[in-house]
Amino acid sequence: MFPWEEKGQLKNLAWYLPRPKKNKYKGSMPLYCEEWLILLAEHLWYQKKKFTFPEKKPTILQVFSGVGQFGFRVDIKPECKPDLICDVHELTKHLKQTFDIILADPPYSDKESKELYNTKKLSYKKWYSECDSLLNVGGIFIVYHVVKMPNPDPQRYKTIKRVMILSAPMHKARIALYFQKIRNGVRDVIVSRCQTGFIE
Numbered sequence: 049m050f051p052w053e054e055k056g057q058l059k060n061l062a063w064y065l066p067r068p069k070k071n072k073y074k075g076s077m078p079l080y081c082e083e084w085l086i087l088l089a090e091h092l093w094y095q096k097k098k099f100t101f102p103e104k105k106p107t108i109l110q111v112f113s114g115v116g117q118f119g120f121r122v123d124i125k126p127e128c129k130p131d132l133i134c135d136v137h138e139l140t141k142h143l144k145q146t147f148d149i150i151l152a153d154p155p156y157s158d159k160e161s162k163e164l165y166n167t168k169k170l171s172y173k174k175w176y177s178e179c180d181s182l183l184n185v186g187g188i189f190i191v192y193h194v195v196k197m198p199n200p201d202p203q204r205y206k207t208i209k210r211v212m213i214l215s216a217p218m219h220k221a222r223i224a225l226y227f228q229k230i231r232n233g234v235r236d237v238i239v240s241r242c243q244t245g246f247i248e
């Protein structure tokens with residue numbers, strides 16, 4: 049067996065998607081990228097949950113959605129026509145339902161937030177924790193970025209896939225990390241016990 053055929057390495061994938069979408073939105077994903085990222089998440093979710101299609105379809109939330117097309121889309125910019133216009137740092141103020149898959153494509157730096165979108169600095173800790181509150185156990189959190197984003201909470205999330213996306217020549221590659229939520233946080237447990245009337 050070659051070293052790149054070992055189990056750990058099988059988590060890694062690379063796609064070459066050179067064509068841009070026609071929409072010309074700043075920072076939008078290459079053609080097919082959004083579809084493939086979600087298709088892969090659905091496939092992994094079915095595998096892990098041991099459901100068979102179409103027994104149950106995973107629910108999808110897309111944050112920092114820009115002009116993305118899939119799932120329930122959240123962006124701060126009304127011109128993107130998302131399903132919900134809000135700051136992802138305040139997601140749980142506006143959304144109550146939970147999801148099986150969350151895809152996040154945030155601006156890649158403070159400079160980019162300001163110059164491309166005229167938006168405020170992001171705090172990964174804060175916006176991830178908002179997403180975490182809305183992700184079901186067993187669900188998949190995908191972070192698409194120019195760097196390998198850290199596992200937000202290794203006690204409760206497992207890295208199940210890494211996808212490197214190559215695009216046009218001289219363009220930076222993107223890295224999509226797939227984190228699966230293994231268990232709820234203490235806050236979720238307290239909230240769900242209060243909701244069901246089960247308070248110790």
Ligand SMILES: C[S@@+](CC[C@H](N)C(=O)[O-])C[C@H]1O[C@@H](n2cnc3c(N)ncnc32)[C@H](O)[C@@H]1O
Pocket residue numbers: 073074075076077112113114115116122123124125128134135136137153154155156161165167168
């Ligand atoms: C890299 S773009 C996403 C592009 C998208 N994946 C696409 O293909 O069109 C980042 C998006 O994050 C949005 N954004 C920036 N800060 C935000 C915030 N605090 N809350 C919600 N959306 C935000 C911007 O308006 C922008 O549409």
